[in-house]
Structure formats: structure tokens, C-alpha cells
Amino acid sequence: MITRLLCIALFVVPAAAQAGDPGHVVLIVLGGGVRTKDTLKHETNTPNLKRIAEAGVVMPSCKIETKLPITAQRALMTGVLEEQPRERHLPSPHPTIGEILRKDGQLPASEVWFVVSGGGGETLLGSSDHAEYGPDYAPSTLAPDVVLSPTLKEQLSEMGVTDPPTRADETALIRLLEAIDTSRAGSATAVDPGASGRAAVARFVLEELLRKDTGKPGEGDARALRAASSVLLGARPKFLCVMLRDATIANRSYKNYEEVLKRNDLAIGALWDAAQKDPQLANKTTFVVVSDHGRNRKLDAKGALGYDDGTHDATRVALIFQGHRFKRKETIRIAVNTIDVVPTICHLFGIKATTAKGKIVRTALLK
Numbered sequence: 001m002i003t004r005l006l007c008i009a010l011f012v013v014p015a016a017a018q019a020g021d022p023g024h025v026v027l028i029v030l031g032g033g034v035r036t037k038d039t040l041k042h043e044t045n046t047p048n049l050k051r052i053a054e055a056g057v058v059m060p061s062c063k064i065e066t067k068l069p070i071t072a073q074r075a076l077m078t079g080v081l082e083e084q085p086r087e088r089h090l091p092s093p094h095p096t097i098g099e100i101l102r103k104d105g106q107l108p109a110s111e112v113w114f115v116v117s118g119g120g121g122e123t124l125l126g127s128s129d130h131a132e133y134g135p136d137y138a139p140s141t142l143a144p145d146v147v148l149s150p151t152l153k154e155q156l157s158e159m160g161v162t163d164p165p166t167r168a169d170e171t172a173l174i175r176l177l178e179a180i181d182t183s184r185a186g187s188a189t190a191v192d193p194g195a196s197g198r199a200a201v202a203r204f205v206l207e208e209l210l211r212k213d214t215g216k217p218g219e220g221d222a223r224a225l226r227a228a229s230s231v232l233l234g235a236r237p238k239f240l241c242v243m244l245r246d247a248t249i250a251n252r253s254y255k256n257y258e259e260v261l262k263r264n265d266l267a268i269g270a271l272w273d274a275a276q277k278d279p280q281l282a283n284k285t286t287f288v289v290v291s292d293h294g295r296n297r298k299l300d301a302k303g304a305l306g307y308d309d310g311t312h313d314a315t316r317v318a319l320i321f322q323g324h325r326f327k328r329k330e331t332i333r334i335a336v337n338t339i340d341v342v343p344t345i346c347h348l349f350g351i352k353a354t355t356a357k358g359k360i361v362r363t364a365l366l367k
Helices: 046-053 070-076 095-103 120-128 148-156 165-177 193-207 219-235 246-251 254-277 338-348
Strands: 024-030 057-063 110-117 138-141 241-244 285-290 315-321
Touching: 024 219, 024 254, 024 338, 046 254, 046 285, 046 315, 057 338, 070 120, 070 338, 095 110, 095 241, 095 338, 110 120, 110 219, 120 241, 193 219, 219 241, 219 246, 219 254, 246 254, 254 285, 285 338, 315 338
Parallel strands: 024 241, 024 285, 110 138, 110 241
Antiparallel strands: 057 315, 285 315
């Protein structure tokens, strides 16, 4: 019964052999369109992002070369700007960062994770249909909004699941995770993400089932960031990408958009602090934070923000690098591009992103 309702995209695991030792890398994508003026340049919205930026290096002029949100997201994840934009329901034709790390970096799925806010469709951003990469090298992917369906919560409530999870609960849930509802998870196929990964997801799911939503904007992003924290602290993967999306509410309400930003900022700050306090992650974890695209300079007549006016607010975002391989307390105003993120992360792992069109952001790195 429960197994038909759980939905996690977990992919095949080949043998591991690292080309480099970057420690751990966490890529946080402020998805849904976020302006820099509402984050690092705002007095009160995002104090935690400012803390992270002040401890690292900020590139305030990171270019977005397209007005199409889905194309901007794929460019960020692949290092390639699509010449012929694909429909949202299709995966990218170019290998994603997760696939490159898995295939060329020879990392197992247990070391490469993609956590998404939203439904199963967002999982498509983590993998491509490239003939030499594709699903066989996709990352372990977790979509909390899909896993934690209302039906599942109702079923467990009827079963009397009301107490915090025990170790026995974790073991039982790990077994249940072997059955995957791939029809609701996009193109996902099921395999083992490793014992520590399964345990981290199991504990997250059990704890989350007892949590009540606030009803406020940003629930999906909040869940995704809690899931990311569980994976980072529980499995300690080499690479973890968190794709947020609730800022899309700016299309309808600037007030709710700001509320999402503030809520995400608290959770990102908590994730960063947790990494600094963990003995196995402290001083060994790099955080990369960037928006998928910006938003228009002015509100429209309905008090909402579009994303296609061509101004720098829409086509420039801030890119933050914070970690032991990067400069500290520095702002670099040289223009870079979102397609530069993939080559830079691959450089940390000692591999070359041969399919990407971007460049390594060497000015941000320590000599």
C-alpha cells in the first residue's frame, strides 16, 4: 500500500574512482527567478545569504543569455545554452553536472545528489537523454513534494503513525523505498543510492510526515531544503544540488515572493551553519549559490514581477562561491555566465567538462 505512494528517483551505481578531492560541493539554485536587488542588495530580506557571500567571493554580474526560464535552468545545469529550446516536459540533450561527475568523475550515485522543490517534472533538470551520458549516469534524485503525497500522509495517519521515527521505523521504510512509483517521478528509474543515503531519506520522510504545513508561500522550497540538510548530514555526498522553485510566485505577488526569499534564506543559513559545525564537513564543503534567472526592473500593474524586459535585473544575477578553494571576502565585478558554473565545479573535482561551453571562473579561485 505505502510502497505505491512513495516516489524517489534513484539511479544506477557504477564503480567509484575520484579524479580529485574537492571535499564536498553544495550547489543551491535559487530557482523561479530571483533578482539580486531582492537578496544581496536588499537591506533585510536575506541576511544569511549575505553571511555566506561575505565569507566567500561574489560575482555580481553573472549573465543570463535567454529569456526562457526552462532554457536558463538547463544552461545552468549543463553549461550549454540550447540553440533550439526544448519543451519543458523533455530532458536536456546535453549532459548535466550530475551526469558529468558520475561518468567522467567516476562517482557513484551515492555521492551525487539532486534534490528538487516541486513535482516530478523538476527531476528532468537533473538528467539528460544524451547518448553517452543520460539516465545511466543520472544522480540520486529526491523530490520531497512527490514523495510526501497527501494520500500517503492520510494512510499513515489512519495507521496511527504519530510518534517520532525510531531506528526500527527507518529500517522498515528503507525496505519500502525499494518499490518506486516511476510514473509519478518523471523519467526516474530505481536503484540503490547507498545505505547512508537510504537511511537519510528514510529519516527525513518519517520526520516530515509528522510536520504540519504552515500554509504560507514557500512550502515546497522549505521541504527541499530540509531534505537537502538530511542528505548532506546523513550521507555526506561529494556533490549535492538543491533546485528551488517557489520564487515563481513573483509572477502573481511580489509580497509573497519576498516571503519566499526570507523563508529560503533562513533555511539556507541553517544548512550552511550545519555544515560548518559538522566535523566531517567543516572546512571541507564549498557552497555555490546562484539564481536561475532574474526578474523585471519594475512591478506590473497587478503588483507582480515578470522576467522578460531585458534589463540587468532580469539578465544579471549574483554568483556566490564560498569554500576552501575560493577567495574570501571579495567581490569580483568581471562578467561571467551561468554556463560557467558547471566547468568551475568540474574543475574542483579535477575533471574537464568537455561538453560544456562555459569557462572555469578562475578569478574566484585561490592561486
